[in-house]
Amino acid sequence: MSRQERVRGFLENRLVQRAVIAVIVINAITIGMETSARLMDQIGGLLHAVDRIALVVFTAEIAARLYAYRRSFFKDPWNWFDTVIVAVALIPASGPTSVLRALRILRALRLVSAVPSMRRVVGALLTAMPGMASIIGLLVLLIYIAAVIATKLFGDIVPERFDELPRSLFTLFQIMTGDDWGNVAQDVMEHKPWAWLFFIAYILMSTFVALNLFIAVVVNAMHENEPSAAELQTQAELNAVRQELAALNAKLDQLLLRDQPS
Structure with a gap:
């Protein structure tokens, strides 16, 4: 299995996706807490640290998705959506662009792209x-x-x-x-x-x-927009086939390495 396929498998892992959702929720909560002067006096440094860590996680995730999917990354409008939100967060929050600091809360919108049910709702609204x-x-x-x-x-x-x-x-x-x-x-x-x-x-x-x-x-x-039972079954079968192909590729790589002359 190539490194690109390993990165793709890592990103598509359910635990990783849930971890990203958790980071989005935590970051949204901490940005809301920053509106309290009392909390900023008490734990302002911690809130800023959490914000920076979340931004690093989001940036690393976008970079990993770009590496894993290459050109197909730009074919998905949700990838563009996530990229724009993270790019806004990277703009320096000082000088003339200080007003953009308030737009950090837009990172919470990443829940829309991270949660499939929310994506279906937004897709339905756009269709309607x-x-x-x-x-x-x-x-x-x-x-x-x-x-x-x-x-x-x-x-x-x-x-x-x-x-x-x-x-x-x-x-x-x-x-x-x-x-x-x-x-x-x-x-x-x-x-x-x-x-x-x-x-x-x-x-x-x-x-x-x-x-x-x-x-x-x-x-x-x-x-x-709701997938039918037949479509869900077909998708499950495709996922099973992909997993089997990935396992076969891994076995072939092992056999090729074993047959190579030392």
Whole structure:
């Protein structure tokens, strides 16, 4: 077995992958602890040491993956994702780039690439983007129409919320999130008791219908990205074949070394 194959096998070892995940989690926790002045006074040196060790581990892992996979390393977008995050952490955190020190917490995003289930969720979200874009367009159109209507109907009686189109758009967005919509409706209904019809219809359309459409699109994309039982079995068989080939290569290397003249 060549050195490149040994490095690849080491990186693909489940214990090694779990160790990397543990380093990511620990580093995310220590970066969060650095926001506490009291903790920095007590164990600031330890937190900085852990941060530097984690950065060394991440850099070494990226370098090992680049050595093990060579050109195929750049074909995987998750490798690019990890490389960019580690590269940002390597930028000096002093002078004009000191603001980038706060971006160290982005290392926690490496959990997305390190945990297969998170990768599937992100992949499903990316797959669902075209459908979600259509729903967002429909929702924006609905809010715009409702804002124009609300400005015409309620602008004179509740000017602090509906006097102009931008303010109406913000108020309706606030209502869509469920924030204080009851008080907004009550302010309007003091002057126009029938206004509850407008608010209930708007909430039903913007919140419940649109939210359920979002959920439906994402769940459908996740279902499509979920590997079937046949695919999982095929992958397991391929892994078994790879292990057997690696064992055969190791035996062949031993036989060749044994047959070489001393």
